[in-house]
Amino acid sequence: MNNYLEKLNDEQKLPVLHKNGPLIVIAGAGSGKTRVLTYRIVHLINKGVDPFNILALTFTNKAATEMKKRISEIISESISKNIWMGTFHSVFARILRSEAPLIGYPTNFTIYDTYDSEKLISNIIKELQLDKDNYKAKKIRNRISSLKNNFITVDGYFKNPELLEIDKASKTEEFGKIYKEYVRRCFKACVMDFDDLLLKTNELLNKSPETLLKYQDKFKYILVDEYQDTNYSQYLIVKSLADRYENLCVVGDDSQSIYSFRGANIDNILNFRKHYPDSKSYKLEQNYRSTRNIVEAANSLINHNILKLDKTIWTNNNIGDKVILNKSLSDADEGRFISSNIFEMKSNFYLKNSSFAVLYRTNAQSRSIEDALRKINIEYQVFGGLSFYQRKEVKDILAYLRLIENINDEESLRRIINFPPRGIGQATLDKLMILSNEHDVSLFDAISKINPNTKRFSTRTIEKLENFKNLVLSFKIYSNSNNAYETTSLVINKTKLIDFYRNEGTLESSNRIENIEELLNGVNDFIQQQSEVFEGDNSLSKYLQDVALYSETDKDIHSEKVSLMSIHMAKGLEFPIVYVVGLEENLFPSIMSINSREEIEEERRLFYVAMTRAKEKLILSHCEQRFKWGNIIDCEPSRFIGEVDDKFLQRNNTNKNYITQKINENKLRLKKIPNRSFKKIKTNTISSFKKYKINININDKVYHDRFGEGKVIEIEGEGNNIRANINFKINGEKKILLKFAKLKILK
DNA sequence: TTTTCAAGAATTTTT
């Protein structure tokens, strides 16, 4: 045990040494917040607190892992592993896994993500025969989510005249009906959505005083990171758990509250002193991360916000370069500026790709940056957007797995009952739904309730349904005595999904096959990890639990790649060189937020977060025109640019070749750009493709790993789509995408 | 029931 207290400055030491009772730490960007949390936990343990009695709630799983690692380095891993640490969602999912029966749920409940919930809601809207122009599934889901995050149940909704009035005014009088049915269906399917993990935890703690007491006694010390982004439900949970001992430590920065769309309530942090009158308040104001220019530029921006706690962030660091402000003609131009700038800096300062991050307001903006980086072969990694686990083929296989685990899961069943096609269409599904309501059983169990005499189903259909049922049941039995990897392999083999995609033979299906293989590798990694953990659990059930709460923020940053991500995703991270792109009105601040002062303030905080990610250099960028849905749109510079004090800015005037660039760009646009509708996971396949491109000719004899020996008949397509029609000796004629095929040319 | 095709809609951030 080294002397950790020496590694803290005076203002950091105070909250670490604070003994019992509530405390709040207002920690400016880059002020060593994680360090304080880490050392406070170490200090508590040092002073005799049992690690079993500590609960630390973080914003991402990665942050938890990171903190655990740091603690392990100071004290031993055998001690630190006993601390409960994780996101609200994962910690309380874990608790619900054992306590769910107390609120009528089984322990093997499935967790729905946003997409699943929306699907279910849109089904309900259809069933209730509501006008879908008025009742948009997405909006309804958001509304349900925000009610749940404010701990307003269905009953609470119907008892609240104001809420009813709102729905009446917006012509969605039936909202309550949808909410009620949604909750009923989730319950019936043994499903919780993200918001339920918090809402049901509150229900559990309210309903069962013994359970509340049990966890109050267990978690004698509670620490909450990123407190500014907690919602009301989370506030309630923390409040009930901390009620007995009041050893609650919350850390956050009101200037970095950026999740109100997810229910985050900045009042939680602003009113902490009111909620806990006996609490002590500490401030961390010294920034260790960024140069003085960056810190002060960011300060000058955030000073435009009215709603904030009083604090002054300062730094002892070097003054550094001024913040660069770039103006480009178009989004493509902006991409080119960034890629060439990265290239230049890399060679001037011997930097790794991982020193750079490009941050944007919306995920869609990554494309122009990706294109530009790809063109000059700079490796990059995109975070967020369509994540791996949201891809169709991956979700399909997960749906099989989830159905195996929880046979009542309605959405998973709907997803795969006819995929790959087995002749069970909408009409059959509708009838099955009626049957399930009649007998009050799940969709899956409704199959067993079919009575051949009632003639609702044809014999042919009954047979198909029976086959499906038996297939799933055989998977289920197999999974009881086999691990997650073996079960997943079995599912992939028996459903012949890879063959299904192989037969399609398109570039897209090749991509899908790759992703399925990637998923299988992921399951294998999981098995490996579990084998290294004491009493590891390699069951399907454990795997699904892990996957449900995995998020893009948990993804590792690759040391040889430039990071591309939304600003939201960049929270908590830092990079030597940061580009913030698309600083234009209606984009940043978003067009959705320009109508209210509060929302503009949140956008400003978002920009503040973006700026303070940078350690050495910060480059801001905006364009005059942007390509959007096939149209060119003129863009005004963001109001935020003008709010950064000019003395910290240096305007970039490198774009001398405006006109030639514009002409070239238009030429490019006229040329049909190859279809890029699928995002790549592995960026390196592109470069390997280039090598193949030229090598193959008609009449070449080739060897393919799967199909064996064959002869090239024709070559067609362009760019990424180049395909060779090959006649294989054993497998016959097949179209192969050169981008992915590992072909050997035989002499 | 499945496949195909055309018209229409959508554009914010995520556990």
Place this chain on the structure above:
DNA sequence: TTCTTGAAAA
């Protein structure tokens, strides 16, 4: 532009 949805054809 790209994705979704719905109707018509097979």
